[in-house]
Amino acid sequence: MNLQVILGNFALILFILMVVTGVIWFLDVFYLAKQRRAAADRALADYDARNAKLTADGIKVDNQGNRAAIEAGLLRQPTWIEYSGSFFPVIALVFFLRSFLYEPFKIPSSSMVPTLLVGDLILVNKFTYGIRLPVINQKIIQINDPQRGDVMVFKYPQDMSQDYIKRVIGVPGDKITYENKRLTVNGVEVKYTALDDYLDDEHLVYNKQYTENLTGVSHRILNNEAAPTLNLEGVKQFPYSENCTYRYEGFTCVVPAGNYFMMGDNRDNSADSRYWGFVPDKNIVGKAFFVWLNLGNWRRIGTIH
Template identity: 90%
Template sequence: MNLQVILGNFALILFVLMVVTGVIWFLDVFYLAKQRRAAADRALAEYDARNARLTADGVKVDNTGNRAQLEAGILRQPTWIEYSGSFFPVIALVFFLRSFLFEPFKIPSSSMVPTLLVGDLILVNKFTYGIRLPVINQKIVQINNPQRGDVMVFKYPMDMSQDYIKRVVGVPGDKITYENKRLTVNGVEVKYTTLDDYLNDERLVYNKQFEENLTGVSHRILNDESKPTYNRDSVFPFPNSEACTYRSEGFSCVVPAGNYFMMGDNRDNSMDSRYWGFVPDKNIVGKAIVVWMNLGNLRRIGSIH
């Protein structure tokens, strides 16, 4: 599923804005403000000297407010500096929060139904899998590793400009087998419980719905009986493809070190690791933790699990 941030590469946009407004703010604080102060002091000195001469010549001088207005006018920040100084701390705070703590995304497609619906606005924890430098996404502090069952956001391996969201079904070293629409992890069949059929609002058809217990993490999945286990013709060449064996009834993959195998909960309507391969650790963005808003359905607000 392609995740859409409110503005394209928002992290880069924020970074550029922060740098530009920050440079202007620091320039004003440490140089331009001092220049204005020096100019104001010279103007006030000239003003006081002129008034002193006029007084000595017997001319009555009315200083009511004039001196203060002169000083305020010279010390006033130019509009472009004033706005930059006002925006800089706000932009810096937003950049820090979304780069290191939490980032919002919007769900635009149905590959994670029924867990996530179209229009869900979610928050992604950016630090649970380690602290990464913004924009370049380089990990600098290791904290936790993704676990099976986590709903994770990552950079799409075939186009790093796109953010995707799927569920982690395989961690490094796992053997993942998917046959007849059922998962097996390291030789152990994943347990399924049949639930009531799920109404697909987009197509107005019912899909088979199951509760999948993925090594201790329970969640709902959907199956479309009209579609095959996977479409062999839709499989792209991908790195480490030799770790996978494809058959007519399904496939098996051994997850390479430093990589993860991802699948959508809407199994037959999801382009995922079955088709474009593994997700390297360097592509990880964060862990999806909560639906914070859905303007079309306020009951969606709450934990993803």
């Protein structure tokens, strides 16, 4: 499922704005403000000398108001510097927060239903899986590795400009088998508990709903009984495709080192690792953990399971 950042390539835009406003702010603090102060001092000295001469000549001068106005006018920042100085700390704070702590995303499609619904506004923890340099997404500090069951945002391997969100099904070294719509991880069958059928509001149909216990992590999934287990025509070429064996009833994949196998919770309505392959560690954006708003459903606010 494709995720769209609130304003396109917002990280790069924010970085450019921060640099531009920051350069202007520092230039003003360490150079332009001093130039204005020096110019004001010279003007005030001339003004005081002229008034002193008038006073010596017996002319009464009431100059305090004029003097203050002259000083304020000469020290006033140009509009472009004033706005840059005002915006710089705000932009820098937002850039820091969304680059190293939390980043907002909006869910545009239904591949993670019932866990995430269309219109959910979510927060992604950017430091759970390590500290990464903003814009280029290069990891510089290792903290934790993704675990099976995590809901993770990552750069789509076949188009790095797109952010996707799926659930981690397999970690490096895992053998994943998906057959007749049931998962097996490292030879152990995943346990399923049937729930009431789920009404798909978008298509007005009912889907089978289960609780899937993925090696200790329980979450809900959907199955459409009318859909095939796997659409073989939709499988693309991808790195390490030799690690996978496909058949009509399903597939088996061994997750290579430094990669992860991802699937959507809406199993028959999700383009995921079954079709386009593994997610390299370098593509990881962060862990989705909270729904903070859905304008169409206010009850959606809460943690993500």
